[in-house]
Amino acid sequence: MEKLAFTENISDKNIGSYFKYLVNKTYKILPLKEEAINKKSNDSYFLYLDGLMAELSGFQFLFGIIDSEPKMMDYFNIIAYLRWDDKYTHRECKSEVFKAIRILNDISNKNGW
Incomplete structure (x- = not known):
């Protein structure tokens, strides 16, 4: 996959901030499911x-x-599961959300973000 030239100037700090943002967005799934x-x-x-x-x-x-962090595919798969299979319980949703957050944190920590 061809990468866009402007992405080369985005720092690791910016990527780290984005991962923290993704953690927050992922956590927000829980109250939305409860609602x-x-x-x-x-x-x-x-x-x-x-x-x-x-x-x-x-x-x-x-x-x-995904090319540089294959575990990110696990995160994508969890989000897809939560979207396309609505037969899971709130407890299962909570478990998957925290698993997804753990994946993001592991990738972030591994890369020093």
Whole structure:
């Protein structure tokens, strides 16, 4: 995959900040799922996950993060699972969200971000 020239000037510090931002966005899944359960409607929850998936696709396109960090594929897969399989319990959702956050933190720590 061809990388865009302007991404070469983005520092590791910026990437680290983005990973922290992703952790926060991932954590936000939990209250949205709780709200979806209470309202008996997944519309807002799925809309949020759709937006997160679009953002992750752009991140992959710009930086090819999966090429350099294969564990990022695990993170993408968790988000896709949460979006496309709505049969899981709140407890399972919580477990997957914290697993995804752990993946982001592990990658960030490994790279000194």
